[in-house]
Amino acid sequence: LLNATMDDTQRAAERADRLNRYFKIRRTIFEMLDQRGYSVSEAELKTTLQDFSKQFATQEMSTESLTISKTRVDDRSAKILVFFSDIAKPGVDSFKRYLTRMKEANAGRAIVVVPQDLSAYSRKALDYLARTSDTYTIEYFLEKELLVNITKHKLVPKHKVLTNEEKTTLLEKYRLKETQLPRIEATDPIAKFYGLKTGQVVKITRPSETAGRYVTYRLVL
Incomplete structure (x- = not known):
């Protein structure tokens, strides 16, 4: 009886830890999507652990139930899906299934949250997709990378992604080739x-003691 009680206590603790971990990850993802320009509600951004627990605290919380689907604020046809992998190290077959679901949902972009880092083969497959497809993009993040929103750290300056038009205007204004940018x-x-x-190109704004703020631009490689 004592062993059974200890087992129940351990399972409850593991379940609470899992709930807390997924709560933090989903909170970061909603903030990330909001900062990327996707339509995220105020309620989703302000969800508490208590609210999350009420919604997902089942005996066996399914990663499928955590799936997120969002569209861009400025383009409702641009959709992104967020999947939570129930496999520690998903392989190429798993990503093929995610790609199929993207096509079915007419989503051009997806994020896959994985417990452990991918194999070299899986990473190469995603790199190949990124190089050869203008239609579909699959990103992946480790769970531990999403436990906090790194852009909220006091040492991280403000970043703003330029549109193609803003990039062109920048290069013309300073008479630069993009290869001349940091x-x-x-x-x-x-x-x-x-x-x-x-x-x-991303615009980076840092505080400056002399000028008030210091702006730089960086080209993504």
């Missing part, structure tokens, strides 16, 4: 957070 890798944590692609 660079940022697409694998940089901030670039990943905003879903930046090669060729995009």
Whole structure:
């Protein structure tokens, strides 16, 4: 009886830990999508752990129930899906299934949240998709990367992704070629957070003691 009680206590603790972890991850994702320009409600941004627990505190919380679907504020036809993998290290077949679901939902972009890092083969497959497809983009994040919103850290300056028109205006204004701009890798944590692609330009605004603010631009590689 004592062992059974201890097992029940351990399961309850593990379940509470899982709920708390997924709550933090979903909160960061909603903030990320909001910052990327997708339509996220105030209620979703302000969901508490208590609210989340009421919604998802079932005996066996399904990762499928955590799936998110959003459209851009400025383009309702631009849809993104967020999947939570129930496989520790999803392989190529898993990502093929995600791609099929994207096509069925008419979603051009997806984020997959995974417990552990992908194999080299899976990463190469996603890199190949990124290089060869203008229609579909699949990003992936480790769960631990989404426990906090890194853009809220006091040392992280404000980032703004330029539109193609804003990029053209910038280059013309300063008579620059894009290759003359400072660079940022697409694998940089901030670039990943905003879903930046090669060729995009991000405006970075830092506080300055002398000028009030200091603005730089970086080209994504």
